[in-house]
Amino acid sequence: MAKDEGYSVVSDLIGFLNASPTAFHAVDEAKKRLQSAGYEQLSERDDWKLAAGKKYFFTRNHSTIVAFAVGKKYVAGNGFHILGAHTDSPCLKLKPVTKVVKGGYLEVGVQTYGGGLWHTWFDRDLTVAGRVIIRQEKEGSTSYLHRLVRIEEPIMRIPTLAIHLDRTVNDGFKANTQNHLLPILATLVKAELNKAVGDNDSTENGPQNDGKEANDKTGSKNAKHHSLLLQLLASKLGCEPDDICDFELQACDTQPSIIAGAAKEFVFSGRLDNLCMSFCTLKALIDSTSSDHSLDEETGVRMVALFDHEECGSDSAQGAGSPVMLSAVSRVTSSFSSDPKLTDKAIQRSFLVSADMAHALHPNYMEKHEDNHQPKFHGGLVIKHNANQRYATNAVTAFIFREVAVKHNIPVQDFVVRNDMPCGSTIGPILASGVGIRTVDVGAPQLSMHSIREMCAVDDVKHSYEHFKAFFQEFSHLDAKIAADAQVS
Numbered sequence: 001m002a003k004d005e006g007y008s009v010v011s012d013l014i015g016f017l018n019a020s021p022t023a024f025h026a027v028d029e030a031k032k033r034l035q036s037a038g039y040e041q042l043s044e045r046d047d048w049k050l051a052a053g054k055k056y057f058f059t060r061n062h063s064t065i066v067a068f069a070v071g072k073k074y075v076a077g078n079g080f081h082i083l084g085a086h087t088d089s090p091c092l093k094l095k096p097v098t099k100v101v102k103g104g105y106l107e108v109g110v111q112t113y114g115g116g117l118w119h120t121w122f123d124r125d126l127t128v129a130g131r132v133i134i135r136q137e138k139e140g141s142t143s144y145l146h147r148l149v150r151i152e153e154p155i156m157r158i159p160t161l162a163i164h165l166d167r168t169v170n171d172g173f174k175a176n177t178q179n180h181l182l183p184i185l186a187t188l189v190k191a192e193l194n195k196a197v198g199d200n201d202s203t204e205n206g207p208q209n210d211g212k213e214a215n216d217k218t219g220s221k222n223a224k225h226h227s228l229l230l231q232l233l234a235s236k237l238g239c240e241p242d243d244i245c246d247f248e249l250q251a252c253d254t255q256p257s258i259i260a261g262a263a264k265e266f267v268f269s270g271r272l273d274n275l276c277m278s279f280c281t282l283k284a285l286i287d288s289t290s291s292d293h294s295l296d297e298e299t300g301v302r303m304v305a306l307f308d309h310e311e312c313g314s315d316s317a318q319g320a321g322s323p324v325m326l327s328a329v330s331r332v333t334s335s336f337s338s339d340p341k342l343t344d345k346a347i348q349r350s351f352l353v354s355a356d357m358a359h360a361l362h363p364n365y366m367e368k369h370e371d372n373h374q375p376k377f378h379g380g381l382v383i384k385h386n387a388n389q390r391y392a393t394n395a396v397t398a399f400i401f402r403e404v405a406v407k408h409n410i411p412v413q414d415f416v417v418r419n420d421m422p423c424g425s426t427i428g429p430i431l432a433s434g435v436g437i438r439t440v441d442v443g444a445p446q447l448s449m450h451s452i453r454e455m456c457a458v459d460d461v462k463h464s465y466e467h468f469k470a471f472f473q474e475f476s477h478l479d480a481k482i483a484a485d486a487q488v489s
Contacts, residue, residue, distance in 0.1 A: 009283070010259060010267065010461045016279045017257035017269050021129040022250055023063040023087040023308050024148055026275055030065050030282055030306065031057070037286045039067055044327075050335040053295050058328075062131065062146065063087060063308035064318040066328050067282070069289040071298025071476075076337030079349030080329055081475045082303045082437070083281035083468055084320070084427055085356065086310035089271040090116030090450050092181065092251040094128065097224045100182055106191060106226050107182040108156060110251060114311030118181060119173055120452040121251070125154035126183055128229075130249035134239055144245060149236055154254045156183035183251055191228050253452050265377075265458050272446055272454040276461065277355040278306045280444070284468035300349075301332055302472045310356070310427055320427035326435050351475060352439040353401065353468070354392060354428030357456070358382035358415055360445035373416045375445040377457035380411030381467050384426075384441040390417075392428035392439035396482065401440045401471070403478055408470045410463055413445070 020026035034057045035041070042048055042058040050056065052074050057067035064087065068080075092110040100107040108128075112118065129150035136143050158181060163169055175181060230241040237244075257269030267276075285304045289295060295302075305328070309319035316322060329350070330343045358381075361374040369375075375382040383398050384391040405412040417423040432439040444464045446456040 007259075007458070009465050010458045012283065013267070013276065013279050013461055014257050014259065014269075017271065017275055020271070020275055021150055021252040022091075022131075023089075024131045024248075025129065025150065026087045026278060027059055027062055027065045027306070028148055030067075030278070031059065033282065033286060034065075034067050037290060039069075039286075048331055048335050050332060052336075055289055060324055061308065061318040064306060064324060066303065066305045066324065067285060068301050068303040068328070068332065069285065069295055069298075070301050070332070072295045073297060073299045074301060074336070075299075076333050076339065077342040077345040077349070078300050079346060079351065079476075079479070080301045080303050080332075081472060082305060082325070082350065082352045083284065083471070084305045084307065084325075084352055084354050084431060085277040085281050086274045086307045086320070086427060087278055088114070088308050088311050089273060089275070090114030090311050092116075092121060092183075094130075094247070094249040094251070098229065099223070099225050101188060102182075104188050106185045106188055106228065108185050108226070108229065108251075110181060110183065112177050112181070113250070115450060117448075117451045118175055118177055120448075121181065122158050122160045122175070124157070124452055125254045126156040126158070126251045127151045127154055127254050128156070128233075128249045129252045130247060132233060132237060132247040132249075133245040134237065135243045135245050147237055149233055149247075149249075150252075151232055151236055152254070155232065156185050156251065158183050185226060186228055191226075255453070259458060267456050267458060267461065269454060270452055272456050273357040273449050274310070274355075276444060276446070276456060277357060277464070280461065280464040281353075281355055281468050282306070283465055284472060288469050288472040299476050303328070307427055314427060314430050320430045321434065323434075325431060329435070347436050349479075350437050351397070351400065351479065352392075352428070352431055352435075352437045353471060354426050354431065354439055354441045355464075355468070356426040356428075356441070356443045357446045357449060358384060358443035359449060360447050360456075362447060368418070368421070370416055370418045373414055375413045375415050377445060378411075378459040379413045379445065380405065380460065380463040381442045382413045382415045382445055384443065385414060385416050386423050388423070389429055390423040390425045391441035392426075392432035393441045397438050397440035400475070400478060400482065401442065401467075404470050404474050405467055407474060408466065410467050410470065412467070 019029045039055040039057045042056050052070050053072040055069040059065045091113050093113045095109040098109045100109045132147050132149050134145045234241040253270050260266050260268045281304045307320040309316045314321040333343045333346050361369050385393050428439045428441040444460040448454040
């Protein structure tokens with residue numbers, strides 16, 4: 001790939017990241033890109049009428065998206081070539097009752113989502129984004145709409161305590177996530193002076209509370225949330241505060257994603273884990289099916305599945321632990337044949353690349369990596385191994401993925417966690433065990449994983465995209481040469 005073309009890929013990633021402060025927005029951005037590339041949206045509630053050579057996608061909960069392109073030579077029972085990633089990242093999600101008033105401040109109640117580096121959320125310029133359910137009255141009838149929202153400007157902050165009030169803080173900063181992680185929205189007095197806070201807020205200029213009183217008083221929205229917050233959301237959505245029925249919002253950093261470093265070799269951004277892999281897999285699918293003849297010789301189905309809730313275990317209706325992937329494989333197969341046995345046949349012919357960011361060697365903590373397995377920036381995708389199946393990679397799946405790299409002269413690396421450290425996991429083992437599909441776990445190397453601000457290398461974004469695209473183009477031919485379970489005479 002030429003240098004200019006490579007930077008075009010990374011610039012495209014920056015646009016994707018800046019458009020995707022939440023999983024909902026990431027799926028919405030993916031949906032727009034797929035539709036622009038000629039992919040047809042399906043609904044899981046409807047019957048599917050599919051055709052060879054065509055391209056489709058569906059969403060679940062608007063936080064998980066599955067896209068696929070059916071080869072022109074596909075027949076029922078042939079395999080699926082799948083890239084899987086996840087759309088969620090550790091964050092602070094707003095509680096059902098967000099209204100907190102303490103010490104004359106309006107604060108916003110949040111709960112921790114996933115395993116974040118929570119100390120990195122202090123002293124950041126924060127805002128909120130997510131989805132809102134809105135009531136709409138029209139011609140005497142009421143309907144309820146799902147709308148995405150994002151307030152662009154900083155409206156909140158979690159301040160640290162001055163060192164003068166905690167002289168031991170540099171001996172080890174440890175925040176209490178219940179008491180210390182509440183963003184400040186405004187002061188009560190300024191909100192009242194500006195008449196931005198309604199009557200319910202002004203009644204709180206008495207006993208301090210952590211939201212319990214508001215929850216006990218009434219079920220109204222103003223009892224649950226600051227009027228100021230509701231007014232900001234309503235203004236952005238173009239509705240009245242009373243039209244907001246419910247929401248799923250999270251705190252977000254307002255600092256944009258950028259290409260940075262003295263040599264412009266890094267990406268500085270939030271949510272690289274795992275929107276970087278979500279972007280690279282999605283772009284690989286779109287670009288590998290972009291021409292009129294891309295699918296002419298394809299005998300399988302090329303698929304990308306981007307799941308929600310990986311950071312909290314994947315056990316949800318839209319997580320990798322749900323039947324969503326198995327259902328997709330089954331429904332595509334049954335669209336071309338009524339023989340139920342062909343789904344099992346298709347699964348055994350399929351292959352999943354579970355793509356989730358990997359741990360690059362940290363120059364200040366080199367002892368945290370095993371001596372012979374130290375993934376580095378610019379070294380390409382990392383194949384992850386774990387004997388205890390925290391990663392689903394085995395010799396066959398690693399070989400196949402590595403051979404794709406060899407054929408296209410793409411660098412690739414290996415990672416094994418130290419024996420004296422616990423190993424993380426991915427959607428790979430969940431899907432491998434739940435679906436029965438061959439799986440390799442991979443990811444681009446990064447630093448500061450689960451921080452509010454992470455970093456990776458520009459080169460590895462390019463290598464990841466190239467490797468995933470080559471996987472779609474090469475897998476059918478390469479897999480025909482593999483005989484791991486075949487009878488040998």
